[in-house]
Amino acid sequence: MQLLTDRQNKILKLIVDQYIKLAKPVGSNLISKKLKCSSATIRNEMVSLEDAGLLEKTHTSSGRIPSEKGYRYYVDNLMEPKKMNGEDMLKLQIVFHNQQLALSDVITKSLQVISDMTNYATVVLGSTSHENLLKQIEVVPIDDVSMIVIIVTDKGHVEHKNIRLQDVELDEVKKTVGLINNLIAGTPIDEISTKLEYEIKPIIGKYVKQHEQLYNAFYHVFNDFTNQEVNIVGRNKFLNQPEFSNVDKIRNVFNKLENKEVLHSIEEDDDNNIKVYIGKESNIDEDVTVIKTKFKNGAEEGTLAIIGPKRMEYDRVVSMLEYMKENIER
Amino acid sequence: MQLLTDRQNKILKLIVDQYIKLAKPVGSNLISKKLKCSSATIRNEMVSLEDAGLLEKTHTSSGRIPSEKGYRYYVDNLMEPKKMNGEDMLKLQIVFHNQQLALSDVITKSLQVISDMTNYATVVLGSTSHENLLKQIEVVPIDDVSMIVIIVTDKGHVEHKNIRLQDVELDEVKKTVGLINNLIAGTPIDEISTKLEYEIKPIIGKYVKQHEQLYNAFYHVFNDFTNQEVNIVGRNKFLNQPEFSNVDKIRNVFNKLENKEVLHSIEEDDDNNIKVYIGKESNIDEDVTVIKTKFKNGAEEGTLAIIGPKRMEYDRVVSMLEYMKENIER
DNA sequence: ATTAGCACTCATAAAATATTAGTGCCAGGA
């Protein structure tokens, strides 16, 4: 990337900021008022910026809007990681300083707050099932035939399943649970199905009546374990953004957000810092930007993301995410 | 309601059916082709039906569309509870005959199928917190300071919360849990907070160290218990319906669907049969219809609902819901 | 009672016109 002149940087920044604010192509006149030179000069510079691939026009005589590359340049070079404004900070502080709340609730609540403040959607992704180790399973009988199996992982992820077992005595179930807790606690969740087969199946065959049925039931319970906790807040905020005023666009975005694989792809890279995926990079929609970071606090770890229009308040969102991460990690 | 002539009934039914199919106002010509009389005759009858408040026009010279009252008349008097078509039936059978699945999973899966087949959203509402009795609580320690509290109700509803307790010994926690399980199991969830105060607080004061902290923690756990399990499937289906092609409409519907109170109102009446709430009656949007029924199978009970445009395939949906209810209840 | 016929209405689409915010480029001045 060829370096731009000082003035070009200033112009680009002004255009991006302005476009983010109003969602309308930015003309040379407006910029010339903010910089002390004529609109013709600005127009000349705009041509250079367009040649560099940083700006685009919506039609031959329109003002300019930032290209994807333009946003990228803005994020990497121009944007000043603006301090969080006092009001935003205060609202988050209230959540963070609530000692009653467990970490996961603090995260959910604060993302709710952020979503309301910014009008963007927010996401928490928990750790994946191969990072979660089985801590303990519990069984609670409900009636003659059904019972609840509860799985707790070392990261505090809990999942439960209602199972039906005909003609199986509760004692036998408890024996099986005891064996699982003793023999395979500590195993990554996604390896449990196989471990059950090779380490539990042979043993319960000896000690436990109805072992077939029991084995099958537990096999399914672990096999169905959701491999990742996903929590989206404020999906509907997209409906307030002008670039998503048409239903086809909305449908695309909402379908992508329901698709676990898409969300999964957000946390793929291992970078620990804040990362920005602009437009097509988001894998969601060319008009969507995702800003994410990983967090880790003791056992709990995962990914936070803010998802909004490409025309997003990058500086504000980045500083909020930084603030979140800091607060979560201590 | 004044009775209509045979022919008027036929005409009204044809208009509603046609409008449901194509979402376009229905003209006299089309109807005259299906009945053996002239379009002028049909027009005269249409005037009567409009006078009776059963039909409406979108403008002075447009065809007719059913009014809310018209839909109501159709549902109550005209609609023939159409047998389910073979294909629909087959797809649902596959889910119902899967012996592996617990009832709650069968319900979720089949509603998913129905949503895909019909392009409408579906909802399951569990029983409310005053109908759920505490069955058992369990505690799983995660690390020095945090642990998971799991609440299981007699209806098989499970909820968990991550709590933090500084300087509290695990034994003390277990003692408290034991007391709760012995003394207040069987209490409706929404009465537990008060019972904790009057029956547990005085006792743990004697037996348990750090009783203040423990009491507070458990108090919050029960207080935060979600008072109802709500599961919406296929919310996005609304985006495929022509009457929801504008974002304001979508925003309204989606916001209402996120609002627990609105969904709660669906299950208010105690009628055990299938009920149809048309348009404004739905409390969601004048273009939305909700069709619901209660179900009960042993301990598990709740409400099923299908939510779609007012221009809904009433006969098909009613027969599907009937079928669901039957299959769930045995 | 039914219906053919006809004037009338209004939504929808296409074409014509005006307005305006913006552009690119040129030629003259610092």
Next chain:
DNA sequence: TCCTGGCACTAATATTTTATGAGTGCTAAT
């Protein structure tokens, strides 16, 4: 060489005009 005022030009947007057509209500004849 860089900057700027001036000007012709472009295309989106809005407004008006005109045409088309699917539908109606009403009347008079069957």
